[in-house]
Amino acid sequence: MSQIQRKENPSIALPVRSLSNIYFDPVHKLIKIGDKKSQRHYLNVGHTRKFMQTMLVASECKKIIDQGVTTSIRDLYYALKRTIEGAKENTFEGQEESDPVLEDLESALNLLREELHLKADRKGYMAGPMILEDTGDRINCARMGSSGWAIPSDVEPGIIRFLECNAKFVLLIEKDAVWQRLNEDKFWKIQHCLIITGKGQPARGCRRLINRLHNELHLPIYVLADADPWGYYIYSVIKQGSINLSFLSDRLGTPEARFIGLTTKDVTEYGISSNVTIKLNKGDQKRIKEMLKYVWFKPKDWQQELRRMLKAGYKLELEALSSKGIKFISEKYLPDKIRRQDFLP
Amino acid sequence: MSQIQRKENPSIALPVRSLSNIYFDPVHKLIKIGDKKSQRHYLNVGHTRKFMQTMLVASECKKIIDQGVTTSIRDLYYALKRTIEGAKENTFEGQEESDPVLEDLESALNLLREELHLKADRKGYMAGPMILEDTGDRINCARMGSSGWAIPSDVEPGIIRFLECNAKFVLLIEKDAVWQRLNEDKFWKIQHCLIITGKGQPARGCRRLINRLHNELHLPIYVLADADPWGYYIYSVIKQGSINLSFLSDRLGTPEARFIGLTTKDVTEYGISSNVTIKLNKGDQKRIKEMLKYVWFKPKDWQQELRRMLKAGYKLELEALSSKGIKFISEKYLPDKIRRQDFLP
Numbered sequence: 001m002s003q004i005q006r007k008e009n010p011s012i013a014l015p016v017r018s019l020s021n022i023y024f025d026p027v028h029k030l031i032k033i034g035d036k037k038s039q040r041h042y043l044n045v046g047h048t049r050k051f052m053q054t055m056l057v058a059s060e061c062k063k064i065i066d067q068g069v070t071t072s073i074r075d076l077y078y079a080l081k082r083t084i085e086g087a088k089e090n091t092f093e094g095q096e097e098s099d100p101v102l103e104d105l106e107s108a109l110n111l112l113r114e115e116l117h118l119k120a121d122r123k124g125y126m127a128g129p130m131i132l133e134d135t136g137d138r139i140n141c142a143r144m145g146s147s148g149w150a151i152p153s154d155v156e157p158g159i160i161r162f163l164e165c166n167a168k169f170v171l172l173i174e175k176d177a178v179w180q181r182l183n184e185d186k187f188w189k190i191q192h193c194l195i196i197t198g199k200g201q202p203a204r205g206c207r208r209l210i211n212r213l214h215n216e217l218h219l220p221i222y223v224l225a226d227a228d229p230w231g232y233y234i235y236s237v238i239k240q241g242s243i244n245l246s247f248l249s250d251r252l253g254t255p256e257a258r259f260i261g262l263t264t265k266d267v268t269e270y271g272i273s274s275n276v277t278i279k280l281n282k283g284d285q286k287r288i289k290e291m292l293k294y295v296w297f298k299p300k301d302w303q304q305e306l307r308r309m310l311k312a313g314y315k316l317e318l319e320a321l322s323s324k325g326i327k328f329i330s331e332k333y334l335p336d337k338i339r340r341q342d343f344l345p
Numbered sequence: 346m347s348q349i350q351r352k353e354n355p356s357i358a359l360p361v362r363s364l365s366n367i368y369f370d371p372v373h374k375l376i377k378i379g380d381k382k383s384q385r386h387y388l389n390v391g392h393t394r395k396f397m398q399t400m401l402v403a404s405e406c407k408k409i410i411d412q413g414v415t416t417s418i419r420d421l422y423y424a425l426k427r428t429i430e431g432a433k434e435n436t437f438e439g440q441e442e443s444d445p446v447l448e449d450l451e452s453a454l455n456l457l458r459e460e461l462h463l464k465a466d467r468k469g470y471m472a473g474p475m476i477l478e479d480t481g482d483r484i485n486c487a488r489m490g491s492s493g494w495a496i497p498s499d500v501e502p503g504i505i506r507f508l509e510c511n512a513k514f515v516l517l518i519e520k521d522a523v524w525q526r527l528n529e530d531k532f533w534k535i536q537h538c539l540i541i542t543g544k545g546q547p548a549r550g551c552r553r554l555i556n557r558l559h560n561e562l563h564l565p566i567y568v569l570a571d572a573d574p575w576g577y578y579i580y581s582v583i584k585q586g587s588i589n590l591s592f593l594s595d596r597l598g599t600p601e602a603r604f605i606g607l608t609t610k611d612v613t614e615y616g617i618s619s620n621v622t623i624k625l626n627k628g629d630q631k632r633i634k635e636m637l638k639y640v641w642f643k644p645k646d647w648q649q650e651l652r653r654m655l656k657a658g659y660k661l662e663l664e665a666l667s668s669k670g671i672k673f674i675s676e677k678y679l680p681d682k683i684r685r686q687d688f689l690p
Contacts, residue, residue: 064671070529072522075667082620082668090620119525123468125495134490143480146504150470150495153525177417180464180498184415217529275427275435322420323427326409 010042012054013198015107017249022246024295029239029255033107033246053101056080056091061105061116070117072155073099107247112208114154114294122153124206125176127183128168128194136161141194151196153205155212162217167238170213171260171334174200178329185330192337194219201234204245207252210238211303214254221254222343224334225260227319228278228315229287232297232306235259240296258343260334262316270333276323277314282313284315300345352477355387360452360592367591374584374600378452398446399416401425401436406450406461408608415462415499418444432462432683441677452592457553459499467498469551470521472528473539474511480504486539493528496541498550500557507562507597512539514678515558517606519545519570519579523663523674530675536683539564545578549590551595555583559599566599567688569679572607573589573623574632577642577651580604603688605679606665607661609654615678620657 003010015021016036025032040049040054060080064071067198071079077098083090092098106113113120125148130141134152141149152159171193174177179197182188182278194213198206213219223238225231239257241249266272280288291297309315321329337343361381370377385399386392405425409416416424420442425447437443458465466671470493475486479497486494495547497504502554516538518524524542527533533540538560543551558564568583570576584602586594611617625633636642637651654660667675682688 016401037687066672069671071526071667072664074522074524074662074664075671077503078662078667079671082618092437119522120490134492137488137490138582139490143482144485145482145497146499147467147495147497148481150492152490154491176467177419177464181416181420265388273427276423317419317423319419319423322416322423324419325417326412326414326424 007181009044011039012051013037014104014338016249017107019243022243024240026295028250029156030249030253031241031243031246032110041070044052049102053092053097054104056138057101058105064117072119073102073113076102076118102121102244110203110234110247112156112248112251113206114156114159114204114208119153120204122151122205122258123200124151124196125149125179125202126151126194126196126209128188129192130194131164131302133161133163134175138163142189146180146183148179148195151203151209152208153203155205155209157212160209162212165194165217165219166192167217167219168192169220169222169338170194170196170210170225171256172202172210172221172238173197173318174223174231175318176301178224181231181326182334183332185226185327187330187334198234201237207238210253211254214256221257222260222338223257223262224318226315226317227264227266227309228317229284229291232291233291234261236294236296258345260337260343262318262320263305263344264312264314264316265305266310266333267316269271270321270324272316272320273323274314276320277312280309280313280315285310301344305344347644351473352374354389355396356384356455357396358382359449362448362452362592363617364588367588368648369585371640373595374641375594375598376586376588376591377594392494395446398437398442398457399449402443403450403673406463409462413580415464417464417482418458421447421463434502434572448590451648455592457549457593458499459501459504459549459553464498464522467496467550468545468548469496469543470494470524470625471496471539471541471554473533474537475507475539476509477690478506483508489524491525491528491600493524493540496548500550502557505557507557510539510562510564512562512564513537513684514565514567515539515541515555517555517566517583517602518542518663519568519576520663521572525567526671527675527679530672532675532679533588535682543579546582549597552583555602556599558594559601567605567683568601568602569605569663570607571655571660571662572611573662574611574636576607577604577636581639603690605682605688607665608652608689609657609659609661611678612651612657612661615666615669617661617665618668620660621665622657622661625654625658631653636641650689 004301016038021036040051041255042051077095081092127148128141132139139149176197176199182195214221223235225234288306288310366379366381369423385396387396422440426437472493477484480502483564521542521544527540559566566582570579586598633651
């Protein structure tokens with residue numbers, strides 16, 4: 001507004017979100033976005049369309065916040081898609097145009113999309129000795145039957161309040177089948193912990209929940225994933241944040257998380273049969289070599305693990321532990337690792 | 346055993362699960378499997394491996410049932426994978442070998458895998474005026490906050506018991522974002538219904554739950570999906586069952602389900618802008634032409650809808666309704682359709 005009153009070309013300053021402005025912060029141990037900004041001008045043929053889109057998304061966010069409702073990023077796109085009056089041009093051609101504009105706004109305002117009343121995809125479940133409040137309803141995570149509490153996309157303090165917690169740590173599990181095994185065995189009751197699964201790469205809600213559980217309740221976070229490049233990547237995203245969402249690392253990343261397993265070392269230590277290991281393919285080998293160079297995999301123990309995997313030539317999934325018996329993971333492997341505090345950094 | 350004692354070649358009779366033995370039952374309005382059986386012999390070079398695998402899976406199922414535990418089909422595979430002593434052959438090379446054997450067993454025994462203590466992938470959520478019991482825990486689906494009750498993979502009466510229900514119908518919603526919209530607007534409270542999302546094609550647990558809600562509590566089932574071939578296919582699977590799981594149609598299918606929307610007719614009836622429709626691609630057109638021939642899309646109203654879609658040349662997603670306002674779906678579209686009982690058969 002003030003720019004228009006001063007008869008200037010209206011513009012918005014946005015953090016540069018390309019790789020050139022992203023770095024690993026060794027103090028906070030998080031992937032962070034730098035200080036570089038770019039200007040998006042209204043009166044610039046190359047910028048006008050994006051400027052218009054940014055204004056549309058921002059004003060729609062204001063509208064839904066004022067109405068006190070929330071919506072999805074897909075609905076946001078549909079609510080804004082239209083042909084501009086007097087022109088043949090559409091405001092947006094596809095959601096791939098509105099999503100990055102929203103990320104621009106999140107980074108410019110330093111706000112999560114959930115705070116802009118937009119919901120991301122959700123997945124993941126939690127069980128354990130904790131009582132919480134979800135939009136006014138009291139949820140006892142120790143009485144959620146076989147399914148657990150479904151983690152919503154928005155877990156900000158205004159939506160999810162932690163009321164009581166008797167857990168001593170959090171176990172984040174890559175796979176839902178393993179989570180179900182541990183839930184059935186009441187692992188969380190025996191070990192006084194919260195068990196969470198992200199069903200693969202955790203959604204934002206799940207990552208934010210872990211961040212809050214650690215920062216507000218001071219619970220240690222242990223990550224249980226496959227011994228393969230994808231499992232190790234999932235761990236790194238929980239720990240350092242991701243390049244894509246670097247501007248949110250302080251709220252989505254938990255640098256103090258520890259990796260409990262699986263590792264290729266476990267194969268010999270727990271006598272896992274070579275029948276259930278899987279041969280590394282070329283993509284895996286390439287990925288491991290890349291990971292060896294990442295700052296966050298520089299600690300000695302990780303370098304050893306990655307080199308050991310390359311040398312052994314195999315990876316393995318959590319289900320491989322089932323070859324030692326169905327309850328081996330809940331009765332032997334995990335209690336043993338936790339007792340010995342045998343984690344990767 | 347008796348075959349061995351009689352010194353016969355041991356064999357198992359299995360229902361033929363290929364298309365040649367699958368038909369649409371016009372009385373029950375379900376996709377069913379026929380009476381054709383095939384014999385799987387131990388002493389037949391072409392059968393021996395599969396015979397051995399069938400026995401292994403069956404005996405592992407017996408073991409986990411005896412132990413009173415459940416497991417996943419992936420864990421089942423890992424628990425059984427090994428090199429056969431004295432040979433270089435593995436029992437299973439991959440899960441793609443153990444999964445079909447399990448389906449053979451399900452169809453031969455006429456039992457759900459959940460009854461064999463095996464868990465399928467789970468997804469989907471439910472909210473509304475219902476109290477149920479899940480493995481001993483009391484769950485009030487009207488007090489589940491923003492996330493709803495997560496539907497487990499096993500919803501058999503031994504696991505999930507319906508305690509109290511004040512719902513008048515069930516609304517099954519293809520998309521979670523729409524479910525979240527309706528949950529936020531407390532649609533289930535205003536309309537006295539259960540709202541369920543399957544997050545795309547519903548998993549077995551979700552389909553079985555709908556079947557139970559209809560058959561045991563006599564609740565009408567309304568399906569809300571995209572106006573596209575995929576949305577209409579989702580509806581048909583809920584209604585008639587699927588070809589793959591034809592041997593389970595009576596427990597997974599609900600022939601009395603009705604389709605509430607979206608339809609291409611809605612575009613004119615509710616004045617939806619052409620900006621938010623999506624052009625049919627060649628795959629869509631081919632699919633619609635196939636669907637026109639299916640027995641279960643033969644009713645006049647479906648033929649009209651499919652032909653209208655072909656002629657109009659577009660499809661549309663549920664989110665298209667957001668172009669009329671964020672609460673249009675919960676405050677206008679759905680109440681209107683339900684009041685007028687405007688469903689496709």
